[in-house]
Each structure stands twice: as C-alpha cells, then as structure tokens.
Amino acid sequence: MIRGDRTTFGPSAWLQQHWDARAATNFVVGGAGGGMLAAAGAAVTMQAAPAGLIVPALVLMAIGLTAVWFEIGRKLRALHVYFNPFTSWMTREAFVAAAAFALGFAALVVPAPAWTRVLALVAALAGVAFAYCQARMLHASRGIPAWREPAIVPFVVATDLAEGVALAAMALGDGARARYALPLLVALLAVRLATWLRYRGRLAGRLTRQAEAALARAHGALVWAGTVAALALAGIALVSPTGLAMAATAAAALATIAGGWIAKFLIVTRASYNQGFALPKLPVRGGR
Amino acid sequence: MTRWAMVADLRRCVGCQTCTAACKHANATPPGVQWRRVLDMEVGEYPNVNRVFVPVGCMHCADPPCMHVCPSTATRKRADGIVTIDYDLCIGCAYCAVACPYQARYKTDRATFAYGDQPMANEAAKFDPGRLGVATKCTFCHERIDAGLAKGLTPGVDPEATPACVNSCIAQALHFGDADDPASNVSQLLAENQFFRMHEELGTEPGFYYLWDRKEANP
Numbered sequence: 241m242i243r244g245d246r247t248t249f250g251p252s253a254w255l256q257q258h259w260d261a262r263a264a265t266n267f268v269v270g271g272a273g274g275g276m277l278a279a280a281g282a283a284v285t286m287q288a289a290p291a292g293l294i295v296p297a298l299v300l301m302a303i304g305l306t307a308v309w310f311e312i313g314r315k316l317r318a319l320h321v322y323f324n325p326f327t328s329w330m331t332r333e334a335f336v337a338a339a340a341f342a343l344g345f346a347a348l349v350v351p352a353p354a355w356t357r358v359l360a361l362v363a364a365l366a367g368v369a370f371a372y373c374q375a376r377m378l379h380a381s382r383g384i385p386a387w388r389e390p391a392i393v394p395f396v397v398a399t400d401l402a403e404g405v406a407l408a409a410m411a412l413g414d415g416a417r418a419r420y421a422l423p424l425l426v427a428l429l430a431v432r433l434a435t436w437l438r439y440r441g442r443l444a445g446r447l448t449r450q451a452e453a454a455l456a457r458a459h460g461a462l463v464w465a466g467t468v469a470a471l472a473l474a475g476i477a478l479v480s481p482t483g484l485a486m487a488a489t490a491a492a493a494l495a496t497i498a499g500g501w502i503a504k505f506l507i508v509t510r511a512s513y514n515q516g517f518a519l520p521k522l523p524v525r526g527g528r
Numbered sequence: 529m530t531r532w533a534m535v536a537d538l539r540r541c542v543g544c545q546t547c548t549a550a551c552k553h554a555n556a557t558p559p560g561v562q563w564r565r566v567l568d569m570e571v572g573e574y575p576n577v578n579r580v581f582v583p584v585g586c587m588h589c590a591d592p593p594c595m596h597v598c599p600s601t602a603t604r605k606r607a608d609g610i611v612t613i614d615y616d617l618c619i620g621c622a623y624c625a626v627a628c629p630y631q632a633r634y635k636t637d638r639a640t641f642a643y644g645d646q647p648m649a650n651e652a653a654k655f656d657p658g659r660l661g662v663a664t665k666c667t668f669c670h671e672r673i674d675a676g677l678a679k680g681l682t683p684g685v686d687p688e689a690t691p692a693c694v695n696s697c698i699a700q701a702l703h704f705g706d707a708d709d710p711a712s713n714v715s716q717l718l719a720e721n722q723f724f725r726m727h728e729e730l731g732t733e734p735g736f737y738y739l740w741d742r743k744e745a746n747p
Contacts, residue, residue, distance in 0.1 A: 251569055258622035258635065313620020313635055313661025320600035320619045330599040330623055381626045382593040382730055514631055517567055520724050523538035523580060524741040 253448045253516035256384060262311040264508035267374055268501045270304015271396065273297050274370035275404020277340055279421070280411075281364025284347065285357045288420060289412060294344045294363060296411055297404070301370065305337060329380055333373035340366035371400035378507075386451050386511040391442045395435040399462075399500040402428035406470075406493035418489045422474050429474075429496065433467045436503070447513065454510035458503040466499015530608040531590075532668055532683065533707035533735040534694070535714045535723070536583045540701035543568055543581030550696030551585075554669065556654030559642055561634045563666035564693045583693070583702060586611060586632040586666035587726060587734030594624035594633065594663075602663070609735050610668050618662035625663060629727050630734075633665045668704075669693075684713050707735070719743075 276297035283289035309318055321334045343366055347359035375396035378387040386392075405428055409421040440455060447455070473492035477485045543566050551557070551564035567582040588611045595603045595611060602618035605611050625633040639660060641647040647655060669691035676682075676689020683689040684705030694702045705714035714737070721739040728734075 251567060256626055258625040308621070311621070313622075313637055314618065317600070317617075317619045320602075320617055321621070322599075323601045323617070324599050327596040328599040328623075330597065330621065334599070377597075377623070380593070380597050381623070382732070383626050383629045383631065387626070512626070515629065515727070517569075517582065517584060517630075517726060519538075519569070519571075519580060519582065519738070519740075520728075521722070521740040522571060522578065523739075525539050 251516050253451075253513040255450070255510070256512045256514055259508060259512070260311070261505075261509060262307045264505050265307035266304035267378070267396070267508050268304070268504045269307070270301050271371055271374050271400040271504065272403040272407060272497065272500070273300025273302075273304060274340075274367045274374070275400035275402070276300060276407040276411075277344065277367030277370070277404065278364045278401060279367075279404040279408035281344075281347075281360040281362075281367060283408060283412075283421075284360035285364065287357070288417060289408070291348050291356050291360065293408060293411055294347055294360065296407070297367065298341055298344045300407075301337060301340065329373050329376040333370065333377060336366055336369045336373055340370055367404065368397070368401070371397045371404075374400070383514050384512045385447055385515050386443060386455065386507060386513070389439065389443055391435070391439040392507075395432070395439045396504070398428065398432040398435045399504065402432045403497050403500045406496035410490050410493040413486070418477075418486065422478055422489065422492070425492065425496065426471060426474050429467055429470055432500070433463065436462055447511070451511040451513040454506045458506040458511070461502035461506075462499040464499075465495050466503070470495035470499065529708050530706050531708040531735065532588070532608050532610055532673065533705065533714050533737060534588075534668070534691070535703040535705075535717050535737045535739060537701045537703070537717070537721075537739040538580060538582065539739065539741075540699045541566065541581040541583060542699050542701075543579070544698055546696045546698055547583060547693035547702060550692045551666070553650055554692035555667075556647075556651045557634075557664070558636050558640045560640075561636060561664065563632075563634075563664070582738070584630060584632070584726070585736075586628075586668075587630050587732065587736040588666075588668060590733035590735065591731060593627040593629070593730075593732060597623045597627040599623065606670075610670050610673075611665075612667065612670065613663055613665065615656070615658040615662050615664075620661045620663065622663065629730050629732065633663050635661070635663055637661050 280293040280297050284291050324331045343359050343363035347356050347363055350356055375393040379393050381387040405421055405425045409418045412418045470492045473488045477488035545566050547564050548562055557563055564585045567584055569580045571578045588609055592611050595605055600617045600619050602614045603624055620635055622635050641651050673683045673689055681689035687695045690704055694704045703714050705712040707714055722741045722743055723737045723739050725734045725737055
C-alpha cells in the first residue's frame with residue numbers, strides 16, 4: 241500500500257465554466273458603477289458636482305446587471321432573484337441596486353436642492369453597499385478558492401471605490417474640481433494596493449499553478465498601470481497648470497480603471513479554478 | 529430525526545461506472561451531465577502506483593453553500609437532509625454551481641440526447657423541459673425514497689426505496705441509509721470502519737462518507 245508523504249490525493253482542479261465574461265461584466269463594469277455612485281453621490285451632497293453625475297454611475301450598474309441577465313438560464317424569472325434576502329448576497333445586491341436606481345432617479349428629479357443632496361447622500365451609501373454585496377458574493381462562492389478567501393472583500397470594495405472616484409473625476413471634466421478628487425483617489429489607490437497585496441499574500445501557495453498565473457497577470461496590471469502609473473499621473477496633475485492637469489487627471493483615472501478592471505476580470509474568469517477532489521486517506525485493500 | 533446519507537467503501541469500488549449508468553438511466557440526464565460519477569485517481573509514482581475509484585456527486589451537505597447563496601430559494605434542504613432544487617423557482621444563475629465545492633451541479637440550456645436528436649425510451653419518458661436552463665444535481669432519488677416510505681419500505685434496505693446508484697452497485701461499495709439511526713446499515717458501517725468526508729475542512733458537513741479502512745480492534 242502506498243502511503244506517500246502527501247496528505248491528500250486527487251485529480252487536478254479545473255477552471256469553472258459557469259460564470260463567464262457576462263458575469264464578470266457585472267463585477268467589472270457594474271462594480272465600478274457602484275463605486276462611481278458613491279463618489280458622485282458624495283460630490284453632489286457636497287455641492288461639488290451636478291446631480292447629473294449620478295446618471296453615468298447608474299448606467300454602468302445597469303450594464304453590469306444586464307450582462308448578468310443575459311447569462312441566467314431562465315430570463316423571464318429574473319425577479320425570483322429577490323426571494324432570498326436572508327442568506328443570499330445576490331438577492332441583497334439586487335435589492336441594493338433597486339434602491340440605488342430609485343434614489344438616484346429621485347435625486348435627479350426632485351425639485352428641492354436640499355432633498356437632492358439628501359437623496360444623493362443615501363444613493364452614495366447604496367453605491368458602497370452595492371460594491372460590498374458584490375464582494376461578498378465572491379466570498380460566498382466556496383467552490384472557488386480564489387474567491388472564497390475573505391481578503392477578497394476589502395480588495396473588491398477598495399477597487400470599486402477607486403474606480404468610482406476615477407470615473408467621477410473624469411466625468412467632471414473641469415480641471416479645478418477634478419483636482420479636488422485627486423487626494424481621495426491617491427488615498428484609495430494606496431488602500432487598494434494594500435488590500436491587493438494582502439489578498440495575494442494570503443493565497444500564496446494555495447492555488448493551482450494556472451490560477452496563480454492569472455493572479456500574477458492581474459498583479460502586473462494592478463500594480464504597474466493601476467497604481468504606479470496612476471499615482472505618478474495624479475502627482476503630475478496636482479502640480480501642473482489647469483490644462484495639463486486635466487489631461488493628467490484623465491490619464492490617472494484611466495490607469496486606475498484599467499488596473500482594476502483587468503484584475504477583476506482575471507479573478508472572475510481566469511483565476512476561478514475549483515479545488516478538484518482530494519482524499520485525505522487511501523483505501524486499505526486486502527488483509528493486513 | 530432522519531438523516532439520509534450515502535456511504536462509499538473505497539476498498540470495494542472497482543470503477544465500473546455502473547452507478548453512473550444507472551443514474552443516467554433512472555434520471556435521463558443529458559450527455560455531459562453525471563449526477564453520479566466515479567473518479568479514477570492514480571496515486572503514487574512508478575513502480576508504486578495505486579488506483580482509487582471515488583464515487584462523487586452532490587454530498588447533500590448539512591450546511592450546503594449552494595442553498596445559502598441561492599437567490600431564488602430554489603435550493604432547499606429537507607428535514608431528512610436531502611438537498612433539493614425547485615426547477616420552477618430556479619433562475620439558472622449558476623451561483624450554486626460556483627458555491628459547490630464538489631462540482632456537483634450542472635446547467636444545460638438546450639435538450640440533447642445520448643444518440644442524436646431522437647431520445648431513447650427512458651429519455652423520452654423522463655424528459656422534463658423544466659430542467660432546461662436551471663441547475664440540476666443528484667437528488668438521492670428522493671422520489672423513490674418518498675414512495676418507498678409511503679409503502680412502509682426501508683430506504684437502503686428495500687431496493688424499491690433505494691437510490692438507483694446504490695441498487696446497481698456490483699461490488700456493494702455504495703450504501704444508503706439513515707445516519708441518525710444507530711441500527712441502520714450505514715451507521716453500522718461507520719461504526720465499524722474508518723471514514724472521511726470530502727473537503728471536510730470547508731465545514732459543509734457532507735452526507736456522503738468514504739470508508740477507507742476497518743477500525744483497529746481494541747487491544
């Protein structure tokens with residue numbers, strides 16, 4: 241009887257095929273929309289931006305949710321997604337999305353500016369909650385080691401918020417106002433990098449070679465484009481005259497978004513290997 | 529209480545896949561879908577190589593991740609431990625499939641049959657359009673269990689009330705019964721043998737046990 245020094249035996253893990261680019265779009269684009277809603281709502285509340293800034297955030301969220309709708313097998317039953325708020329983060333995400341759309345729309349149409357600011361603030365909170373729900377959705381997927389790692393939650397929330405601030409800064413267009421967002425963007429980039437390094441560190445040596453390779457590619461995009469380049473461009477924007485500052489701000493925002501989107505896409509579609517099967521013991525056959 | 533459970537004796541399984549075929553026949557699952565399958569694992573290095581055959585499928589966990597993530601409440605757990613899917617509620621989001629650590633769930637979007645466009649007799653008899661576009665998995669043949677219990681039969685003992693895979697096993701490697709009944713067949717096997725459950729570290733508490741050795745006799 242073979243009694244190797246391994247503690248488990250089993251066939252190789254394989255890449256999950258259930259959630260493809262359509263599901264990934266919800267995390268990539270929809271998550272950024274949630275982050276942008278948070279940033280836009282806060283900016284509207286502080287009277288630093290017009291209420292119209294909420295619109296592109298809601299559009300991004302809608303794109304993500306529509307992409308998921310194209311993936312589900314029974315499209316006419318989509319409203320069944322609301323049936324399990326007690327334990328399902330997907331249901332909670334759906335409720336938060338509905339609230340975000342209602343609040344965002346109300347903030348746009350309500351005639352009283354004071355109410356606009358209040359509704360925008362609550363919509364901003366809904367944006368954060370939307371990002372949090374998506375992060376918890378991944379964490380609850382116990383079949384995928386790269387997703388079930390608890391450190392994925394702060395990373396996904398951090399990158400959604402960083403992307404949201406970057407999108408809001410780009411959408412503002414006005415160099416002077418966008419420059420106000422840069423310190424916040426820099427802080428969020430630092431938090432995102434810290435959460436990413438923690439996430440990767442906790443998974444080190446625990447994934448398949450292919451999943452590790454996918455995360456290594458994500459690491460390159462997130463660190464070099466999404467952090468180093470974005471921080472350098474943000475620094476240029478902070479010390480430059482207005483014209484150059486606008487261009488540098490837009491470039492920093494694009495770098496932030498690109499790093500986050502590539503990382504999330506790779507996590508959902510390429511690092512999502514299951515753990516296969518494992519035997520902690522081998523059968524003892526025959527007499528002893 | 530009753531806790532239906534399955535026991536696979538890894539010392540006995542010969543990897544014949546009769547259970548796989550019996551399941552496919554009983555449930556008319558389409559090509560590529562195997563609610564019950566047997567893994568063929570090769571362990572070790574030449575010349576000390578060993579093959580192990582491992583039946584897998586839905587583990588009917590006591591704490592099923594698939595049920596917790598299901599947004600539509602289609603996945604539920606019965607009082608007797610069997611995890612079920614309501615095909616009329618399921619939206620086919622496949623969240624349960626990525627939450628299952630045992631790769632036990634399938635989703636097929638169109639009807640396919642073993643031999644081309646025309647279904648075989650069992651496929652025609654069992655074809656259910658409600659199973660398209662939704663999650664499916666092993667049911668522990670609960671309709672057989674329920675019908676058998678209604679007749680006063682004992683699942684795991686009386687074939688009419690026992691899952692098809694267990695009935696078909698040529699080596700008596702698969703067993704089914706009530707793990708909460710100390711006198712049941714599965715309880716006896718678990719008492720007399722050493723066992724483990726798949727990915728136990730995840731805390732899902734599977735209702736599927738693997739026997740790997742007899743228990744050491746008391747000194």
